[in-house]
Amino acid sequence: MSRLLTYALPEGTNAHIDDLVEEIERSPFGSPTPVDLAGVYERLHIKDVVDDLPEGLNEEDLRGILMLAMLTECATDSYAAVFYEGARDYGTPWLTRFTERTWVPDEYTHADPFKSMLMSMGHSEAELDDHIKRVQEKTFVHSSGKTPVELTTFGILQEFLTDHWHGMIAGLLTRRAPEAARLANEVKKRETLHYMWYREMTAIQVQANPDLLHLVAEAVTSFSMPGMSLIPEYQSKALDWMMPAGADMQRNAREVIRHLYALGGNTKRAGELLIEIAIIKGIPIAGLSPTRAQSIIDRMGGVGYSLLGEAVLESVGLPMPEGVGKRNDNKLVGAVPTWGALYDRGRGKLRSLIVGRLDLSTVTGAPSEK
Numbered sequence: 346m347s348r349l350l351t352y353a354l355p356e357g358t359n360a361h362i363d364d365l366v367e368e369i370e371r372s373p374f375g376s377p378t379p380v381d382l383a384g385v386y387e388r389l390h391i392k393d394v395v396d397d398l399p400e401g402l403n404e405e406d407l408r409g410i411l412m413l414a415m416l417t418e419c420a421t422d423s424y425a426a427v428f429y430e431g432a433r434d435y436g437t438p439w440l441t442r443f444t445e446r447t448w449v450p451d452e453y454t455h456a457d458p459f460k461s462m463l464m465s466m467g468h469s470e471a472e473l474d475d476h477i478k479r480v481q482e483k484t485f486v487h488s489s490g491k492t493p494v495e496l497t498t499f500g501i502l503q504e505f506l507t508d509h510w511h512g513m514i515a516g517l518l519t520r521r522a523p524e525a526a527r528l529a530n531e532v533k534k535r536e537t538l539h540y541m542w543y544r545e546m547t548a549i550q551v552q553a554n555p556d557l558l559h560l561v562a563e564a565v566t567s568f569s570m571p572g573m574s575l576i577p578e579y580q581s582k583a584l585d586w587m588m589p590a591g592a593d594m595q596r597n598a599r600e601v602i603r604h605l606y607a608l609g610g611n612t613k614r615a616g617e618l619l620i621e622i623a624i625i626k627g628i629p630i631a632g633l634s635p636t637r638a639q640s641i642i643d644r645m646g647g648v649g650y651s652l653l654g655e656a657v658l659e660s661v662g663l664p665m666p667e668g669v670g671k672r673n674d675n676k677l678v679g680a681v682p683t684w685g686a687l688y689d690r691g692r693g694k695l696r697s698l699i700v701g702r703l704d705l706s707t708v709t710g711a712p713s714e715k
């Protein structure tokens with residue numbers, strides 16, 4: 346597929362996002378309080394967790410899970426370099442500012458808790474520093490495009506998945522090594538903030554210029570975790586570890602959809618984004634090929650995209666937007682339903698039909714449970 350994708354923002358949008366970045370800096374969450382972890386590893390007792398691991402995971406797996414966390418977190422500078430490059434090339438100083446003042450200093454603190462956990466499992470600091478150095482010297486291959494909207498979309502996905510990873514670690518540690526679980530949860534909370542901030546930045550760009558949805562779709566479909574280029578020996582095992590660790594892949598897929606959904610600001614744009622992603626990935630929509638689904642939806646006009654967006658909302662359990670199914674004239678005139686009531690009823694039926702045939706796991710590539 347070749348499409349000329351251009352990045353442009355209407356006047357005032359850069360200033361708008363810069364205000365958001367300033368607000369983040371001034372908020373109590375703008376900079377985390379540094380924690381001194383010297384010697385903490387002696388109190389973490391990670392080895393005690395080995396007997397408590399769920400079926401399908403052993404000590405080596407736990408080591409790998411922690412290694413993946415530490416080594417993904419240690420490569421902050423290589424990710425930041427890509428963001429600086431995109432911000433410079435496309436003239437978005439807010440992205441440089443956020444990366445430099447908020448994101449980088451925060452991310453610098455994320456590898457150490459996992460390093461302490463690995464030291465508690467018997468690894469020496471020198472050995473772990475050696476691993477870290479080797480990863481920091483490698484070249485990170487960024488797969489998702491470098492326009493600011495692609496970078497902030499990449500940020501949503503990467504931070505969301507990292508957040509999930511750290512939460513999964515906390516879950517494994519919580520019974521036998523609660524202090525370590527608390528440390529993992531502290532990092533997790535930062536990742537939650539990061540993806541929410543990237544989500545806001547992406548939404549402002551997309552709502553200022555809806556054509557950017559194409560770039561969001563490109564970023565989603567070309568996304569891969571940085572670990573695939575930096576530490577494939579660990580990253581390639583992530584899915585195998587997630588299943589026995591109790592990760593709910595369908596729930597993750599639904600969560601990603603929720604975040605993407607919020608970007609467009611309305612159901613029509615959410616529907617457009619979903620079709621765009623489906624076309625790039627060749628994913629069927631409601632049992633139809635994505636191009637066939639698009640041609641039907643196009644013939645229905647804007648309402649087709651809104652319906653698809655509403656179906657997505659319904660399937661992930663989000664409330665319908667204001668006004669949908671609640672038309673003022675949605676009443677009976679005597680015993681006869683009004684035109685508005687019939688319209689809403691028909692729309693509701695169509696929506697349910699799409700919901701019944703929508704497999705959202707295909708959008709994010711998560712394995713389907715169906």
Ligand SMILES: [Fe+2]
Pocket residue numbers: 418452455507536
């Ligand atoms: Fe991080």
Ligand SMILES: [Fe+2]
Pocket residue numbers: 452504507535536539
């Ligand atoms: Fe982060």
